[in-house]
Amino acid sequence: MISLVDRPVYLFNGDVLCERSEKVGKTEVESLMSKAGLAPDANALPTVPGTGTMAYGIIDSHDTSDGKGGLRLCFDKLTSHDITYVGVVQTAIACGLTEFPVPYVLTNCHNSLCAVGGTINEDDHVFGLSACRKFGGEYVPAHVAVIHQYMREMMAESGAMILGTDSHTRYGALGTLAVGEGGPELVKQLLGRTYDMARPGVVCIYLKGAPSPGVGPQDVALAIIGTVFENGFVKNKAMEFVGPGVGSLSVDFRLGIDVMTTETACWSSIWRTDEAIKEFYGVHGRPEAYKRIDPDDVALYDGAVVVDLDKVEPMIALPYHPSNAVTIREFVENPVDMIEAVETETAKVMENSSLRLGLMDKVVDGRFTVDQGIIAGCSGGTFENVVAASQILDGADTGAGKFSLSVYPASQPVNMELVSNGSIGKLMAAGAIVKTAFCGPCFGAGDTPCHRGFSIRHTTRNFPNREGSKPGDGQISAVALMDSRSIAATAANGGILTPGTEFADRLEPVPYRFDGEVYGKRVYRGVGRPHPEEELVYGPNIKPWPEISPLPEDQLLLMAAVIDDPVTTTDELIPSGETSSLRSNPMKLAEFTLSRKEPRFVGRAKVAQALEDCRKKSVADGTPLPDDLAEILSLVGEHVDVGRIGLGSAVFAVKPGDGSAREQAASSQKMLGGQANVAVEYATKRYRSNLINWGMIPYVVEHEEQGKFRAEDWLYVPGIRKAVQEGSTEIQAYVLRDHERVPVALKLTDLEKEDRDIILSGCLMNYYRDCSDR
Missing domain, CATH: 3.20.19.10 (Aconitase, domain 4)
Known part of the structure; x- marks a missing residue:
């Protein structure tokens, strides 16, 4: 399914991989060059990893260091959501901010429920709008779009770089090198400073073949994460997706893999672009944002992850990390050992041996049952994921028992098209609850399971207690990550864990039509039009940073x-x-x-x-x-x-x-x-x-x-x-x-x-x- 090449590799003409090692002789190298349609000259090959890569091409076009020392990067666009943007703006003001120097998008998709804490969440939103008006930014109101879907639809550009204060800032499938960082790094950009780092390594993610029907992007992503996370294979490196398998994937499929690259601990990601990406930009009314991005005829990488898409099976990432990934088939065939491993880990991470999930109780007649399914956010709530779920659930019944299913489309335009083509109706008729664009289920601000509940989610993370339980109060629940297709298959089976491949015959492509009218009516677009005379609106909970002492002797x-x-x-x-x-x-x-x-x-x-x-x-x-x-x-x-x-x-x-x-x-x-x-x-x-x-x-x-x-x-x-x-x-x-x-x-x-x-x-x-x- 996936193999690692832990040594430098060449990529010839974007298609042929060749290891750079003593085991591979000059004759073999030149034979592979000829196969790729290149002049066979092994003596002319680069020796510095990163040479000829897409990542370095984009990095070099944004580097202001003149090649002296480390990188000094300036980003084209910035983005934050409503957990982070107040702190960013407050810090930038304390440092002398007068206006946003580049497009800065503030979205409201994390604190958007406004259900706890009195007025404070909505006060933050009002502050965010006032900041966009004063300093010249773009403001996306609550429930309109999750941060990364909006950036994909409206802000990504081939060859550009975007910095966001959310770790899943990843738009590589669209040809955008995007990085998630803490607020102070974004503050530096707002003040005209640079993002400084040493040159990262670049790892080739070589895709070949095509996924089987019923296998989705989360399955491919979890398979990769499970292979590379623990050994740190791509840690703090750029992942570069190439190979003939890229063309077999739809844009939504690529986006679904790409957003999960954060869970590998990589620095960023980039994909080769093609006609499918060109069509994406055209559908979204931004054809000028497209540019063909490819590695040079010869590119040299620090290593390679070879992914045979044909062999990827439906996956499940068991608690408590996305890298704890096994095939659903393996888990269903032998759940006992894996359940015991999860229970052992539960006692360890909760630091309370008396807390147990009781997962063996969920094995009924030899079949593992779950309590809840969630399809949401930047990874799960995309158009094709929700369409696939609706096709599997068309005419099905999620039942009136303990199992429940919630679906959160990632943006209002996606939701509108899902309504228009009947997908939402199919989901609702099957018993699913359809909600607005919201990231909450991914980090414990919505759909917290019951005590000892087990939730399967097409979201990004399943860390301990991230779903909202409080072990200190004797509460415990857990999340396993799965693809929307397998979640829908499980829902169709009344909560019995089921791979999406069992319903593969129901799946077929559905075209997407983008209607951005809702953005035109609800999004405040003030980029380049600051109003310095206007005042920021502070709620009573918005407090400045306290005075901080310098480092002592x-x-x-x-x-x-x-x-x-x-x-x-x-x-x-x-x-x-x-x-x-x-x-x-x-x-x-x-x-x-x-x-x-x-x-x-x-x-x-x-x-x-x-x-x-x-x-x-x-x-x-x-x-x-x-x-x-x-x-x-x-x-x-x-x-x-x-x-x-x-x-x-x-x-x-x-x-x-x-x-x-x-x-x-x-x-x-x-x-x-x-x-x-x-x-x-x-x-x-x-x-x-x-x-x-x-x-x-x-x-x-x-x-x-x-x-x-x-x-x-x-x-x-x-x-x-x-x-x-x-x-x-x-x-x-x-x-x-x-x-x-x-x-x-x-x-x-x-x-x-x-x-x-x-x-x-x-x-x-x-x-x-x-x-x-x-």
Whole structure:
């Protein structure tokens, strides 16, 4: 089904793969070049991976570095949704924003229910509209479109680059190199600064063959994710989709695979474009946005993922990660071992051995049953996915039992066409509930299952508790990811897990007609037309960022959380779901930091924060140190300069930051006095960037040193400010416990000068203010 080539490979004429290794002789290479219609000259081949790739072609056209050092990228367009845009705009204003310099789209698809928290969600929306009017942006009201569907339909362009504050910012199938990052990276673009990084590796995703009827884009995506996530094969690299199999896929099918590339931990994705993409842009009234994108006649990649589409089967990603993927056939044939593995993982990730999903109870007469099906969002709610579900459910009956099915079309234009061609009627007649464009089921703000419920979803993630349950309150439920075709097949079978291939004979292509009239009537389009005289509209919950101190000369950090899990998601660092209502109030949101993973974190962090307040007061007015602070400082040594040292908190995690791009995973720690994370490695670039932009040092330690960290110990880092200033790559620190000093080497890796300057200033806002004061 899928194989990996873990060495450089050539792609000849966009069609023929050739490994670059000692095992492949010159004669064989030249034979493959001839097969691809190229002049056979192995001596003329490039030797630098990335050469001739689509990714590098687009990157180089957006790079302002003149080839000196790392990349300095300027994006063409920006986008945020209503969990992130208030923080972005507030930060940019604090840094001197006067108008949006490039098209910036604010959508309202995460906090759009406005069902909890009183007026605060709609207050955010009003703020967003006022920001688009004042600074010149584009505003998409609630229920009109989910962020990525709107960007596909109205903003993507072949050869362009788009930056979004959502991790699933992926429009590669349309020829757009799109990146999901935390808010501060987008703030830099709003202020005319650049997105800085080293050149990424590029991995060839070579597609061949064609999917079997009943196999959908989620199946292909989960098969790829299951193959490459754990081994980090494409981590922080660009995935480049090529090969003859691309042409066998419809545009919606490509989009469905593409949006899931985020779950591989890659940096971005790009696909070759063709007549199908040209038709997509034409249907959406933007033919000028199309451009043919292909690799050069010879392209060199860091490696390859070879996907035989013919062999992909319907897949299910079991809890608690999209990479936990197996075929539905394997699961149905032998559920017992897999169920026990999920139950074991449940006890581990919930850190409560008494909580069990009770999945064996769902095996009835040898068949596995589920409680709920959801088809929604940027991955599931596209036109073809919903049409396929309606065809499978045409004349069927989802039943009056425990099983329920909800369908969320991804935009109003998609919904209108589904109504027009009868698909919505078929779904409703079968018992499905059809709702508006909304991302909530993907992150726990809608359709939370019952206690011990098992939901199958064509959405993007199935992390622990992401669906909205609260294990701290004794609640537990779980999500498995599947394609809409298999979800509909399961619904047609009354909730018995069923692959979509069993209903393949019902599936047939249906043409799509786009009517953008609803956008013309509801979307505020103010790009390039700012109204600086207008005022921003602030609701009572929208609070500014508090004053943040610069990096001290020495750090004394309370280890407020020590997490030994192999991977820690951003959902565990700051819960999604109901807490999204507080995203415009940084101090209130901070109360939920690590609440589901380490409930003691907030209390511990506040202890360190209170001690730091006492230290500052003592330095300012000469008052004696409180006894508890003096006792802690005595751990450092007899002669402590209280004017040099800064107290705060830190988190240790083996591999933190998988998942969402939202900056609150870092900023919430900062609001409680967080000064650092310590990790063996960081799961994603975007989380590490969030830490840096919030002035938190992303320390790295060797794997064998992780056992030195225990919760409630103190980490003393003498001379840290000098080390950051001087560009040191390692600093000697000490874990302090019971008057014992345990030495530990902290690495300061891959920090560019601007990264260090931001850390020295305390955060990005301070850095820009400091720059303007010079």
